[in-house]
Amino acid sequence: MAAGLQDMKARTVQGRSIWGTDVAVDKPDLRVLVIGGIHGDEMTAGGLVYDWLEQARTPPAEAPMRIYWRFIPVINPDGLFAKPSRRTNAHGVDLNRNFPTPNWERDAKLYWEKRTKKDPRRWPGNQAASEPETQFVLSQMDSFKPDLIVSVHAPYAVLDFDGPFVPPSRLGRLYLDQIGIFPGSLGNYGGIHRRIPVVTIELSSASRMPQAAEVRQMWLDLQRWINEKMAK
Incomplete structure (x- = not known):
């Protein structure tokens, strides 16, 4: 593929491949997993991951930390290629409510019923981690060990953070606004339960990419925060 992506040997509900690639270094100080397209109707999320992948391939000559990057632009291609594109996967499950957070059985459906008024776009599924796309992300957490x-999401124009470490205050024009913890979300599962910090980026539009300068500034701000706050 043009972006140098490889088949990650995972399949969606409809049998599509999930694609990704590494920008690797020997003896890394840090391993970072960058994912987009958990929601198939957030097209800019995948676009941002593609753009950052290209920027990661030309790192600064004097980078303070050696970072091993893994980029997976679209976790939910079934949702992306639906006509029209949709938030959920082919089973109608919101993948960002399907992660096995503590008390998922008690909380996820109750939240869906009471807080979302049974919004079908936010259906968490019948069981935690029931979906192959969710299982793929969990396998990446176990094997890649980020x-x-x-x-990356859209379109709420905000920066969210879950987990240890001091969060970034801004990335480009997006400012930190920790919007809460949701049953079954990746931020809740990774950042709170697994103690792997999760930066959640909400771009301002699901269909219109930020300008190139803004994409670049967000990338530089992310790297600056990593080097300042996550040094081991």
């Missing part, structure tokens, strides 16, 4: 997860 020190940081960056999850």
Whole structure:
């Protein structure tokens, strides 16, 4: 593929491949997993991950930390390629409510019923981690063992953070606004339960990419925060 992506040997509900690639270094100080497209109708999320992948391939000559990056632009291709694109996967499950957070059985459906008024776009599924796409992300956490997860979404124009470490105050024009903890979300599961910090980026539009300068500034701000706050 043009971006140098590889088949990650995982399949969606409809049998599509999930694609990704590494920008690797020997003896890394940090391992960072960058994912997009958990929600298939957030097209800019995958676009940002593609752009950052290209920037990671030309790191600064004097980078303070040696970072091993893994980029997976679209976790939910079934949702992306649906006509029209949709938030959920092919089973109608919101993957960002399907992670096995503590008390998922008690909380996830109750939250869906009471807080979302049974919004079908936010259905958490019948069981935690029931979906192959969710299982793939969990397998990446176990095998790649990231020190940081960056999850890209849209369109709320905000920066969220879960887990240990001091969060970034801003990335480009997006400012930190920790919006809460949701049953079954990746931020809750990774940042709170697994203690792997999760930066959640909410771009301002699901269909219109930020300008190139803004994409670059967000990338530089992320790297600056990593080097300042996550040094081991």
